[in-house]
Amino acid sequence: MPVCELCGKKVKVVYKCKACGARFCENCGDKNRLLCDDCIEYEEGAQGKYRLEQDIETDND
Ligand SMILES: [Zn+2]
Ligand SMILES: [Zn+2]
Numbered sequence: 001m002p003v004c005e006l007c008g009k010k011v012k013v014v015y016k017c018k019a020c021g022a023r024f025c026e027n028c029g030d031k032n033r034l035l036c037d038d039c040i041e042y043e044e045g046a047q048g049k050y051r052l053e054q055d056i057e058t059d060n061d
Helices: 037-047
Strands: none
Touching: none
């Protein structure tokens, strides 16, 4: 029986993460995208790093 590398449980089916190569069960990732939870978090974290911080200085004399 394959073992999920994320939760360490023996499961019927594991999927191989296309990003990190970890074998994960259906509870530990997205089998449609072939991404484990770690990589999903990483991807979503990277995408969410847009910051709209602007220092607008106005010189009104
Ligand atoms: Zn798992
Ligand atoms: Zn992964």
